[in-house]
Amino acid sequence: MNPNRSFIVQLQILTKRMLLRVIRRPLAELPNLIISAFFLFVYDGALGGVFGGNASGTPFDFAKGNFINFILPVSIVSASLSGAASGIYLVEDIESGVFKRYQSMPISRWAIILAPMNVGALRVLLQSGLMLFIGIIIGADPVVGSIGYLVVLSIAFIWGMGFAGYSVAAGVKSGSSQGAQAATFLFFPAIFLAPTFVPREALKGWLETAAAYNPTTYVIEAMRAVMVDGWELDVLFRGYLAAGLFAALTLTLAVLSARKATEKA
Amino acid sequence: MLAVDVKNIKKTFISKQDTVEAVKDVSFQVKQGEIFGLLGPNGAGKSTTILMITTLLSITDGKASVLGIDVATKDKEVREKIGVALQDTGLDNLLTGKELFFTTCRLWGYSKKDSEVRTDELLELVGLTEAADRRVKTYSGGMKRRLDLGLSLVHSPKILFLDEPTTGLDPGSRRVLWDEIKRLRDNGVTIILTTQYLEEADELADRIAIIDEGLVVAEGTSDELKAGIGGDVITFAFENNVDLENAKNILKNTVQEKNELRITVEDGASKIPGYLKDLSSKGVEVSSVSASKPTLDDVFLEVTGYRLEGSEDIKQAKEESKR
Numbered sequence: 001m002n003p004n005r006s007f008i009v010q011l012q013i014l015t016k017r018m019l020l021r022v023i024r025r026p027l028a029e030l031p032n033l034i035i036s037a038f039f040l041f042v043y044d045g046a047l048g049g050v051f052g053g054n055a056s057g058t059p060f061d062f063a064k065g066n067f068i069n070f071i072l073p074v075s076i077v078s079a080s081l082s083g084a085a086s087g088i089y090l091v092e093d094i095e096s097g098v099f100k101r102y103q104s105m106p107i108s109r110w111a112i113i114l115a116p117m118n119v120g121a122l123r124v125l126l127q128s129g130l131m132l133f134i135g136i137i138i139g140a141d142p143v144v145g146s147i148g149y150l151v152v153l154s155i156a157f158i159w160g161m162g163f164a165g166y167s168v169a170a171g172v173k174s175g176s177s178q179g180a181q182a183a184t185f186l187f188f189p190a191i192f193l194a195p196t197f198v199p200r201e202a203l204k205g206w207l208e209t210a211a212a213y214n215p216t217t218y219v220i221e222a223m224r225a226v227m228v229d230g231w232e233l234d235v236l237f238r239g240y241l242a243a244g245l246f247a248a249l250t251l252t253l254a255v256l257s258a259r260k261a262t263e264k265a
Numbered sequence: 266m267l268a269v270d271v272k273n274i275k276k277t278f279i280s281k282q283d284t285v286e287a288v289k290d291v292s293f294q295v296k297q298g299e300i301f302g303l304l305g306p307n308g309a310g311k312s313t314t315i316l317m318i319t320t321l322l323s324i325t326d327g328k329a330s331v332l333g334i335d336v337a338t339k340d341k342e343v344r345e346k347i348g349v350a351l352q353d354t355g356l357d358n359l360l361t362g363k364e365l366f367f368t369t370c371r372l373w374g375y376s377k378k379d380s381e382v383r384t385d386e387l388l389e390l391v392g393l394t395e396a397a398d399r400r401v402k403t404y405s406g407g408m409k410r411r412l413d414l415g416l417s418l419v420h421s422p423k424i425l426f427l428d429e430p431t432t433g434l435d436p437g438s439r440r441v442l443w444d445e446i447k448r449l450r451d452n453g454v455t456i457i458l459t460t461q462y463l464e465e466a467d468e469l470a471d472r473i474a475i476i477d478e479g480l481v482v483a484e485g486t487s488d489e490l491k492a493g494i495g496g497d498v499i500t501f502a503f504e505n506n507v508d509l510e511n512a513k514n515i516l517k518n519t520v521q522e523k524n525e526l527r528i529t530v531e532d533g534a535s536k537i538p539g540y541l542k543d544l545s546s547k548g549v550e551v552s553s554v555s556a557s558k559p560t561l562d563d564v565f566l567e568v569t570g571y572r573l574e575g576s577e578d579i580k581q582a583k584e585e586s587k588r
């Protein structure tokens with residue numbers, strides 16, 4: 001035997017094993033996909049008629065004639081929250097004792113922790129990509145051209161990894177998969193205390209204030225910029241910054257808590 | 266060199282609510298090639314002891330080494346040498362047995378090709394070839410334990426730790442596992458196992474340490490332990506309580522077990538007639554009497570003050586009487 005226990009090989013094997021788990025539970029992917037698609041279809045159905053083409057020439061013409069362009073970012077942000085699965089996967093392994101088994105073997109602890117992060121990232125890309133694809137089919141058309149899709153996906157990816165980190169930290173801290181699951185509750189304030197259905201200018205009072213402090217606001221606005229308004233670099237910058245800071249914060253927390261979880265009691 | 270050398274290890278769990286001395290003072294030595302049994306009731310500290318020796322839990326105080334390698338400072342090296350099957354087994358229910366073996370082989374560093382070969386070998390060894398392509402979710406308790414054993418053998422460890430390998434299994438499945446464990450020993454593997462079953466310790470272990478409330482209270486081969494009690498156990502059975510109570514006063518130094526009284530004496534068989542004469546002269550009727558060599562059960566009673574079988578109830582009763 002010529003033992004190959006390089007970090008990369010271990011990470012590969014553990015990621016593959018976790019992917020198998022995901023594939024064998026396809027139904028677990030559905031709820032988040034349905035919610036994301038729901039945003040796209042239901043809000044387009046309900047509001048597209050008012051704020052779409054008909055609004056042209058009125059002060060309500062923030063969608064510039066294509067409401068899909070306007071609402072698609074919400075759907076994609078919602079899809080990116082699927083990254084929160086990372087924490088759930090990790091805590092499942094802690095609960096089932098699989099984690100302990102790996103610890104009793106000469107495996108890098110970073111490989112053990114990064115594998116679910118990898119799978120979370122893949123999930124974010126696939127779910128967001130699928131929403132994007134549906135959006136394109138039903139008429140999305142970014143003003144900056146197809147490169148806009150790349151911008152939207154990249155922001156969604158960073159944002160999704162932020163949620164992955166958050167769920168890992170919350171899951172490990174609570175020590176139960178319910179804890180990790182509860183982390184997805186953050187979804188509600190994140191999505192609804194933001195300029196989800198109308199631009200920020202149209203919000204008023206406390207909601208306007210809340211939205212200003214919600215990083216989701218800047219993420220959605222950056223996506224909307226390339227979809228609806230064009231290259232507004234300051235808006236884009238704020239979007240990447242908000243997503244990046246959020247991800248940096250939660251991933252740091254995730255690493256700290258995971259390191260603690262792998263230490264001996 | 267000793268396979269395992271444990272010197273006065275101790276584990277104290279400290280949390281906000283309270284402090285638990287799970288292991289107070291445990292020492293034992295395991296020679297290479299033997300099966301060593303840690304026998305004790307629920308909560309005795311067996312798992313905690315195993316976790317400490319297998320590098321999965323830090324040691325509060327004391328020292329432990331495996332093949333001369335210090336567990337605390339060289340945990341990576343120790344992990345290379347040992348196989349571990351823990352009590353709360355971590356099995357991935359969504360994968361098949363074959364996938365689990367293959368993944369584990371790869372993680373130990375085998376190439377893809379070697380992993381395939383090793384997977385087939387191990388499936389065969391633990392008798393899971395037929396079920397190899399089924400998800401672990403569908404395995405019976407016995408199959409899961411065998412899978413768990415197989416997974417701990419992937420890297421052909423010289424030393425194997427099994428925490429309650431047969432708990433919850435029916436007698437048939439238990440026998441299958443026992444045979445497997447003995448075969449491993451015959452192939453030169455040193456095995457440290459924990460159990461709460463007397464007959465398992467008796468049947469499997471070359472040497473036994475009895476552990477109770479975090480302390481080793483007796484150690485030796487099964488025969489040594491039994492001989493340590495000295496003499497034979499005479500058991501008297503009675504039809505009714507009145508006879509039993511009277512007999513208790515007459516015989517002295519007896520231990521009651523339901524409707525039976527036991528007494529441990531040298532050369533038991535020759536003393537029976539004398540006891541019976543004493544009893545019948547006082548009008549006590551004995552329904553049956555027998556003399557036997559002490560069992561491990563008797564040893565357990567002697568060193569801990571209670572019986573292992575049904576010890577849960579007794580401990581519970583103790584707790585309740587404290588309140």
Ligand SMILES: Nc1ncnc2c1ncn2[C@@H]1O[C@H](COP(=O)(O)OP(=O)(O)OP(=O)(O)O)[C@@H](O)[C@H]1O
Nearest residue numbers: 278285287305306307308309310311312313314461
């Ligand atoms: N992480 C922990 N924190 C606090 N107390 C613990 C912890 N782990 C074990 N204990 C306590 O230590 C004692 C010994 O536990 P241990 O699991 O070692 O017993 P055991 O002999 O393996 O019992 P069983 O036969 O039930 O498996 C118990 O009282 C248990 O409650």
Ligand SMILES: [Mg+2]
Nearest residue numbers: 311312313352
């Ligand atoms: Mg135990």
